[in-house]
Amino acid sequence: MMNLKEKVCIIGSGNWGSAIAKIxxxxxxxxxxxxxxxxxxxxxxxxxxxxxxxxxxxxxxENVKYLPGIRLPDHIxxxxxxxxxxxxxxxxxxxVPHQFVKGLCDQLRPMIESLQQRTIPIRAISLIxxxxxxxxxxxxxxxxxxxxxxxxxxxxxxxxxxxxxxxxQFCETTIGYRVLDxxxxxxKLFHTHYFNVSIIEDTTGVELCGALKxxxxxxxxxxxxxxxxxxxxxxxxxxxxxxxxRLCRLFDPHxxxxxxxxxxxxxxxxxxxxxxxxxxxAEAYARTGKPFDVLEKELLNGQKLQxxxxxxxxxxxxxxHHAVEQxxxxxxxYRICYEGVKPQELLKGL
Ligand code: NAD
Numbered sequence: 001m002m003n004l005k006e007k008v009c010i011i012g013s014g015n016w017g018s019a020i021a022k023i024x025x026x027x028x029x030x031x032x033x034x035x036x037x038x039x040x041x042x043x044x045x046x047x048x049x050x051x052x053x054x055x056x057x058x059x060x061x062e063n064v065k066y067l068p069g070i071r072l073p074d075h076i077x078x079x080x081x082x083x084x085x086x087x088x089x090x091x092x093x094x095x096v097p098h099q100f101v102k103g104l105c106d107q108l109r110p111m112i113e114s115l116q117q118r119t120i121p122i123r124a125i126s127l128i129x130x131x132x133x134x135x136x137x138x139x140x141x142x143x144x145x146x147x148x149x150x151x152x153x154x155x156x157x158x159x160x161x162x163x164x165x166x167x168x169q170f171c172e173t174t175i176g177y178r179v180l181d182x183x184x185x186x187x188k189l190f191h192t193h194y195f196n197v198s199i200i201e202d203t204t205g206v207e208l209c210g211a212l213k214x215x216x217x218x219x220x221x222x223x224x225x226x227x228x229x230x231x232x233x234x235x236x237x238x239x240x241x242x243x244x245x246r247l248c249r250l251f252d253p254h255x256x257x258x259x260x261x262x263x264x265x266x267x268x269x270x271x272x273x274x275x276x277x278x279x280x281x282a283e284a285y286a287r288t289g290k291p292f293d294v295l296e297k298e299l300l301n302g303q304k305l306q307x308x309x310x311x312x313x314x315x316x317x318x319x320x321h322h323a324v325e326q327x328x329x330x331x332x333x334y335r336i337c338y339e340g341v342k343p344q345e346l347l348k349g350l
Contacts, residue, residue: 004120007036008189009089011104012096013043013057013078015303016127018067019162020095020190025073027189034188042085043078044096046302054078065302070166083111090120091189092151097304098130098141098211105148112149125154125175125186129210130306130313137317138251140207154182155203156190157210158263159271168194172263175199176206198262204252205259212247213269214307215314216240218333220273221282222343232347236329237273239350241266243327247314250321278307286343308337 008028010021021041028035043054048065057063057078061071079085086092086108094101112122124145132139142153158173165171173190175197177183183199191197200206219236241260248255259265273279281295290298296305315334318324324331328349335341 005036006034006091006120006185006189007089008039008091008093009086010039010041010076010093010095011082011086012094013041013053013063013066014096015066015162016160017041017095018063018070018072019166020093020127021063021072021076022070022166023190023192023195024093025076026192029073029075031188034185038075038077039073040077040079040085040089042082043080044100045080052080054080067162067166082107086111090122091185092122092124093127094124094141094145095127097306098128098132099304099309101126101128101141102132102144102148105145109148112151121151122149123152123154123179123182123185124149125156126207127156129157129214130310131208131211133313133316137320138313140204141211142203142207152179152182153203154178154186155207155210156186156197157206157268159267160195160263161271161275165195170194170196172196172198172267174206174259174262174264176203176259176264177201178203200256200259200262202254202256202259205248205255206262206264208248208251208255209244209259209264209268211306211310212244212314213240213272214278215311215330215333216244216269217272217276217278218282218307218311218337219329219346221279221284222286222333222336222346224279225283225286226343226346233273235350236346237269239329240273241269243329244269247318247327247330250323251317277303277305281305282307292337311337 025039028037046053126142128141132144142155146153155176160173175183175186187197187199223233284295292308311334314330332346336343
């Protein structure tokens with residue numbers, strides 16, 4: 001008899017990818033009427049103390065490099081070949097640093113094209129916070145996946161520091177959907193008593209919030225590194241949120257105002273500007289003046305810094321819309337990161 005259960009593949013296995021593997025593995029077991037229990041996880045293979053990371057994960061059920069100390073369900077299977085990991089999957093979860101997503105989709109495309117006539121269609125969700133730069137400005141990562149693979153893509157974003165989620169500290173997150181059934185299916189896959197998932201019909205708003213707040217976090221980190229006080233940081237958060245809202249509407253007038261009140265909006269700005277890797281590296285930059293690529297290596301243990309890249313992508317978009325001067329915070333962050341302007345200029349013109 002034909003098996004009609006949804007089969008899940010997680011593409012990525014960093015800090016967030018591993019925390020999500022824990023949740024998804026718990027839920028495929030809990031909702032075994034809907035999902036196949038076994039979940040494959042594509043791992044970018046690397047050696048950790050001389051041993052392959054995939055072999056360590058499959059033996060110890062722990063990602064010792066990116067999420068140490070957290071046990072993953074035994075039925076999460078780490079696989080180093082992308083097409084083998086995704087073979088047979090009907091639900092693809094993309095959770096890699098955004099600069100790698102296009103190359104991965106190009107690798108997947110021939111296989112997905114050959115499977116379009118399946119009984120269960122393939123759908124994807126992107127948990128990636130970032131955007132892609134192209135000749136016409138910027139593209140959403142979900143659009144890159146959608147256009148390369150010709151499948152529906154939902155997005156998930158929220159105030160979710162991976163280590164806290166993995167420790168089962170309560171938080172909320174937001175799924176943006178285009179197809180309600182897909183939004184509800186992914187809600188079932190991700191929702192737990194400690195990871196509270198709401199859904200909204202606004203993929204663009206949810207995704208842009210997740211990317212843009214990393215630029216605000218860079219500003220918050222500069223502020224901390226310069227030892228400015230709480231009032232200044234609150235002003236940076238407020239101005240940052242306003243610039244995010246304006247940019248979202250400039251990108252797509254259909255973005256909903258309610259989206260900014262979801263976890264992906266206001267809550268994620270707060271958490272990212274007080275914790276998180278972008279704030280941390282920007283604080284160190286303001287204190288030491290070391291280049292960001294050096295700080296990324298020194299402070300992040302293989303994790304990727306996203307906000308500095310996003311600041312570049314945002315600036316390109318604003319330039320192409322002749323709107324740079326309407327976004328003084330985004331402008332100043334870009335100039336500090338890329339044009340040698342001193343962090344002390346952060347507040348100029350706000
Ligand atoms: P990470 O930054 O912890 O780890 C980097 C990952 O990239 C590792 O799995 C590494 O193996 C992989 N990698 C390195 N070189 C690669 C290459 N050439 N090709 C493909 N992969 C390569 O990753 P993460 O924290 O899981 O972040 C993934 C996405 O999730 C990002 O967009 C991030 O913004 C987002 N996110 C992260 C968190 C968090 O708290 N960590 C929370 C929410 C969203």
